[in-house]
Amino acid sequence: MALIPWGKNDILLILQKSTDNGGMVMKRLEDYVRSIPDFPEEGIIFRDITSVLQDADGLALAIDSMQKCLEEMDVDVIVGTESRGFIFGVPIAYNLHKPFVPVRKKGKLPCETISEEYDLEYGSSVIEMHKDSIKPGQKVAIVDDLIATGGTVEAAVKMVEKLGGEVVKIVFLMELAGLHGRDRLKGYQVESVIRYEGK
Template sequence: MDLRKSIRVIENFPKEGISFKDISTLIADGEALREAVNQMAKNLKDKNIDVVLGPEARGFIFGVPVAYALGVGFIPVRKPGKLPGETISVDYALEYGTDSLQIHKDAIKKGQRVAIVDDLLATGGTIEAVTKLVEMAGGEVVALDFAIELTELHGRDKLKGYEVNSLVKYDL
């Protein structure tokens, strides 16, 4: 199945010159969603993954069913103030300013093999921060899996040393 056909492209959104890749059409199509999840799970099935981790909110959309398909748990990565227990956090740079991401301090056990799943790899800044969280918690990042990759933004450059997989690649 060509998943690209299930992704709607909206020009000039959210601002002029941006070509937005909309996954809402992919996840609304049961066959396409199943194919995307199956492809991600197939890539991860022989990697002895202990847990899947995904950043809010779209990382939850793909991460939870991938974790289910692998028979492992899912760990949510959230913005500050969203998790009720004790957390660890990492700050990361945005185009203008900084942001922060958190996980529960006890979410990852030392040495656990972690797959990070998200909808989109663009500049790589968010996922770079997520890899730092995993490593701060004592986990080992085994693979990074994305539904979409925007290749011209060179997000992979920030993720050298990690296995990076994407289902659909777009040049901007």
């Protein structure tokens, strides 16, 4: 396996041995994402990241591509939202030798917490962080697998700021641009590795 910078934006590609003829093929991260039409309802294309996670090269490419978004950033802490933000946030924090802070659903953290409510399609939910997880003045990068409506990450941003942290970057593996999640994160530096124009 070899990671290769490609093009003006240094998109990472992977050189992978083909199972068909033993030759080498170039693969982009998008090539590892499985698209499932009409799920969970008709007219929706579900972007499934499990196909990325189940391929060692795809997983490496995803983590490396997201980590690249944080290069040359002054970051003290990596924050990841439950649960798929943990998948990518922990290895990025490990590689950058930074602490990792999990944002969890209500009632899952044992110590004193701060919480924030956010809207779902039907109803609302609450996420929490430990109160001692972010120190005032720390520079924070938030990592998640997907931005759709942006509600979860917006709530995470509010908690970080209530604790005195500064959100310097928000990184997603995938973005569903048709759901306009970025609109909730105006004023923040947001980057997605893969952008889909639809919902």
